[in-house]
Amino acid sequence: MARTKADYENTVNALYAKANAEGVTPEEKKMLEDKANELMVRHGVEIALDKSSEDKIIREVFSFAAPYAVQKSLLYNAIAKIFRCRIIKSGKNCHLFGFRSDYDKVEFLFSLIINQAFVDLSKLKIPAGVNAKSYKISWWYGFTDEIRVRLEAANEKVGTDTVPEYAVAIFDRDRAVNLEVHSKFPHVTSTTRYYRQNGGYATGKTDGANVNLHNRSYIGGRVALNRGEN
Numbered sequence: 767m768a769r770t771k772a773d774y775e776n777t778v779n780a781l782y783a784k785a786n787a788e789g790v791t792p793e794e795k796k797m798l799e800d801k802a803n804e805l806m807v808r809h810g811v812e813i814a815l816d817k818s819s820e821d822k823i824i825r826e827v828f829s830f831a832a833p834y835a836v837q838k839s840l841l842y843n844a845i846a847k848i849f850r851c852r853i854i855k856s857g858k859n860c861h862l863f864g865f866r867s868d869y870d871k872v873e874f875l876f877s878l879i880i881n882q883a884f885v886d887l888s889k890l891k892i893p894a895g896v897n898a899k900s901y902k903i904s905w906w907y908g909f910t911d912e913i914r915v916r917l918e919a920a921n922e923k924v925g926t927d928t929v930p931e932y933a934v935a936i937f938d939r940d941r942a943v944n945l946e947v948h949s950k951f952p953h954v955t956s957t958t959r960y961y962r963q964n965g966g967y968a969t970g971k972t973d974g975a976n977v978n979l980h981n982r983s984y985i986g987g988r989v990a991l992n993r994g995e996n
Contacts, residue, residue, distance in 0.1 A: 777802075777805060778802045778805055778874075781798050781799070781801055781802035781805070782798070782799060782802050782878070784798050785797075785798035785799045785802070799916075800919070800920060803916065803917060803919075803920035804920045821865045821866055821867045822865065822866055823863065823864065823865055823866075823942060823943060823946050824862075824863075824864065824865070824866050824869060825861060825862065825863055825946070825950070826861075826862040826869065827859055827860070827861050827862075828859070828860055828862070829858045829859050829860060830842070830860070834902075834903075834906060837903065837906035837907075837910070838880070839853075839855075839860060840906070840907075840910050841876070841879065841880070841883070841906070841909070841910045841913065842860075842872070842876055843860075844910050844911075844913060844914040844917075845872050845875050845876050845879070845913070845917065846862060846864070846872045847914075848914075848917040848918065848921055849864065849868040849869075849871050849872050850864060850865075850868055850936065850939060850940055850943060851863065851864030851865075851868050851869055851872055851943070852864065852943055852944070852947050854947060854950075854951050854954055856951075861950070861951070863943050863946050863947050863950075864943055865939060865942075865943070868939075875917075879913060879977060882973075882977045883906075883909055883973075883977070886909070886973040886977070887902060887905065887906075890902065890905060890966065890969065892966075896965065900965055901965045901966040902966060903965075903966075904964060904965030904966045904967045904970070905965070905966030905967065905969055905970035905973075906970060907967055907970060908966065908967035908968060908969065908970025908971040908972075908973075908974065909970035909971070909973055909974040909977075910970075910974070911967075911970075911971060911974070912970070912971045912972075912973075912974025912975050913974050913977070916974070916975070
């Protein structure tokens with residue numbers, strides 16, 4: 767019997783909870799969280815290979831609310847890329863294109879991460895004489911970068927472990943998403959965002975490495991994060 771979305775979400779939550787339980791060693795924590803990350807990616811592999819799947823490309827339009835709207839969008843985008851979703855910025859709005867199952871995983875994982883980000887940010891100690899706003903923004907960059915590294919590692923491992931048909935299936939899904947993007951935004955171009963790795967960047971990297979992904983009591987939820995109600 768095929769596993770449902772609820773099945774794998776429950777398993778992922780159980781693995782994250784076990785990884786962050788009292789008495790777990792750093793090595794055990796990493797092993798359990800890596801396994802949870804891989805499971806999320808592998809679930810996408812199963813759907814990609816399921817020729818009977820009715821998974822469809824969707825388009826979601828939303829914006830992120832202050833505070834840290836730009837930083838939230840960068841974190842969300844980093845997660846979206848791992849699950850082969852594309853985000854196009856148009857004014858203040860984000861247009862997400864991707865398969866429904868991939869979008870669901872983006873929403874699920876973002877909801878697990880964003881609460882921890884704000885918890886860690888609230889505990890951040892700003893060095894004397896340093897501009898607090900700049901320090902916090904550089905912290906966000908480090909945090910997001912580390913989350914991206916963790917998820918990319920899981921994605922790479924699953925890719926090497928799966929059957930050859932996986933590469934073909936993923937290529938077809940990527941191509942379908944890109945065609946949909948260009949049909950709606952024919953003149954879109956890719957840009958690369960650069961930022962200096964100073965200030966709170968290193969602390970953000972550390973917090974991103976230690977984030978407790980099992981905590982689901984995230985701030986507000988999608989509506990609050992995207993529509994300004996936080």
